[in-house]
Amino acid sequence: MFLNLYTDKAKGILSEQRFVKLTAAMEREQKENQKRLKELTLSLRRSNEQESDVRTFIREIRRYTTIQELDEGILNRLISRILMGEVKKVDGEKFQEIKIIYNFVGEIPAVTE
Structure with missing residues (x-):
């Protein structure tokens, strides 16, 4: 050009x-x-x-598709960290948000139907 x-x-x-x-x-x-x-x-x-x-x-x-029991080794291999939210009361029931951050992929969004 x-x-x-x-x-x-x-x-x-x-x-x-x-x-x-x-x-x-x-x-x-x-x-x-x-x-x-x-x-x-x-x-x-x-x-x-x-x-x-x-x-x-x-x-x-x-x-781990056929494991019978989840142990510390498996958890450490798959999960990076677990985040716990504040406990909230709704209609007299307690709720707490929990986020699991997996190794390699991070947080996996919840599946809703």
């Missing part, structure tokens, strides 16, 4: 002023495209890492 602009300028088809404006616009666009490419590359890398983490988590979970 730049070569075409330069050729048009050399042939007198484009004025010097127009050539300068167009090349400046092209340079801005190229910088924006390079910035966007870096952002997309980073996003792709993060997605690939997340996919890898999910695959690792699935592999780990499959190891």
